Amino acid sequence: MQQQETTPVVITGLGVVSPIGVGRTAFAQALDQQQSGIAPIDHFDASQLPVRLCARVRDFEPKRYVRPRKSLKIMSRDMAFAVAAAWEAWESAGLDRKPLEPHRIGVVFGADVMCTPLEECARAYPQCLENGEFSLSTWGRRMAEVWPPLTMLKTLPNMVSCHVSIPLDARGPNNTIHLSEVSSLLALAEAARVIQRGWADAMLSGGSCWMQDPFEWVVRSRLEELSPNGPEQPAPRPFDKTRNGQVRGEGAGAVVLESLRSAQQRNAPVLARLLGFGSSGPGRAESDQARQASLQRAIGAALKMAGISPEDVVCVFAQGQGTRLDVAEAQALAASVPGVPVIGLQGYVGNCSSAAGVLQLIGALVSHAEGFLPATLFFQQADPQCPVPVVAQRRPWSESGPVLICNLTSSGQSAAVLVAFPD
Numbered sequence: 331m332q333q334q335e336t337t338p339v340v341i342t343g344l345g346v347v348s349p350i351g352v353g354r355t356a357f358a359q360a361l362d363q364q365q366s367g368i369a370p371i372d373h374f375d376a377s378q379l380p381v382r383l384c385a386r387v388r389d390f391e392p393k394r395y396v397r398p399r400k401s402l403k404i405m406s407r408d409m410a411f412a413v414a415a416a417w418e419a420w421e422s423a424g425l426d427r428k429p430l431e432p433h434r435i436g437v438v439f440g441a442d443v444m445c446t447p448l449e450e451c452a453r454a455y456p457q458c459l460e461n462g463e464f465s466l467s468t469w470g471r472r473m474a475e476v477w478p479p480l481t482m483l484k485t486l487p488n489m490v491s492c493h494v495s496i497p498l499d500a501r502g503p504n505n506t507i508h509l510s511e512v513s514s515l516l517a518l519a520e521a522a523r524v525i526q527r528g529w530a531d532a533m534l535s536g537g538s539c540w541m542q543d544p545f546e547w548v549v550r551s552r553l554e555e556l557s558p559n560g561p562e563q564p565a566p567r568p569f570d571k572t573r574n575g576q577v578r579g580e581g582a583g584a585v586v587l588e589s590l591r592s593a594q595q596r597n598a599p600v601l602a603r604l605l606g607f608g609s610s611g612p613g614r615a616e617s618d619q620a621r622q623a624s625l626q627r628a629i630g631a632a633l634k635m636a637g638i639s640p641e642d643v644v645c646v647f648a649q650g651q652g653t654r655l656d657v658a659e660a661q662a663l664a665a666s667v668p669g670v671p672v673i674g675l676q677g678y679v680g681n682c683s684s685a686a687g688v689l690q691l692i693g694a695l696v697s698h699a700e701g702f703l704p705a706t707l708f709f710q711q712a713d714p715q716c717p718v719p720v721v722a723q724r725r726p727w728s729e730s731g732p733v734l735i736c737n738l739t740s741s742g743q744s745a746a747v748l749v750a751f752p753d
Contacts, residue, residue, distance in 0.1 A: 579680025
């Protein structure tokens with residue numbers, strides 16, 4: 331608490347790669363005009379899958395953002411997303427014009443499963459066929475004989491933060507958080523702590539996610555609540571009584587966190603101040619009650635660090651993924667910040683997992699700057715089990731005060747962040 335008071339941390343830049351646009355301007359316009367990035371799966375034949383919808387980043391050319399271009403040989407798609415978002419955040423914070431000492435700039439990013447490209451798996455798979463059947467027992471030996479040597483570098487989650495730091499010459503603390511939907515908010519909190527410890531003046535933080543590979547779709551279809559809807563039925567429907575599952579997304583978001591002193595010395599733009607953050611887990615139980623209690627503890631910790639009461643919070647940018655998890659999230663919000671308007675952005679970008687939290691934060695930053703609260707797309711019918719006032723229609727941002735960002739995993743890990751905008 332004392333460190334937070336003596337070392338204020340502010341956001342001075344942001345960057346975004348999303349299914350509704352690449353770059354701040356495109357992202358803000360899509361939120362304003364209520365344009366969804368949800369569309370039919372069309373990048374491979376999904377006719378044998380039980381799902382039909384996804385949220386993909388379109389018109390993304392990695393060569394425009396990755397420097398040097400030869401780095402693309404050891405990058406996965408989510409790594410390129412992260413680099414693109416980080417460059418925009420870096421430039422919008424003015425670090426390209428008024429740089430800091432490289433050893434005083436660090437990186438903490440959230441990452442999820444790194445998908446192995448299908449074309450590289452295809453080289454190894456035939457080597458393990460015996461009598462027309464795949465033999466798992468031979469995979470380790472025969473796969474190694476044909477596996478491209480650089481493939482491993484594309485599948486290590488920590489490489490996201492590495493690839494962000496190298497072109498920006500950020501030589502300070504470097505870390506990766508790998509915990510599904512809470513990854514990017516936990517990364518944000520850790521980056522803030524690094525600054526408060528005095529180890530850095532600025533940190534690039536955020537998250538990146540790409541889970542649109544056919545192999546990954548097969549896994550997710552079996553393990554997760556995915557909406558079976560086609561294009562004629564909108565999904566996901568956050569907190570809606572008729573919700574029937576989530577839609578997988580992809581993308582990346584990045585923010586520059588900086589000590590207030592450093593930002594003032596550089597005369598950098600202050601987009602928001604980080605007031606507090608908290609995280610929690612469900613313990614040994616993974617019930618709805620345990621998940622709800624976990625998120626309540628995380629929100630309570632963020633409120634305590636910020637030194638504010640629940641009545642001070644003006645709105646929540648929630649996860650709202652359109653599954654049964656919405657009940658635990660909504661009831662935690664109703665208990666922690668009762669009556670506060672709730673916005674869900676997954677109708678725009680889908681569930682972007684390790685990038686979800688930072689995209690919610692960036693949604694709050696850009697919509698506040700433009701003076702509107704985004705609509706929660708596809709919400710129509712209130713669910714008594716989700717007792718929160720969902721913002722169903724776009725409306726002016728009329729109140730000033732702290733904003734809560736929160737995320738929750740199906741296993742019950744939770745994270746919450748509070749930010750306030752400059753007067």
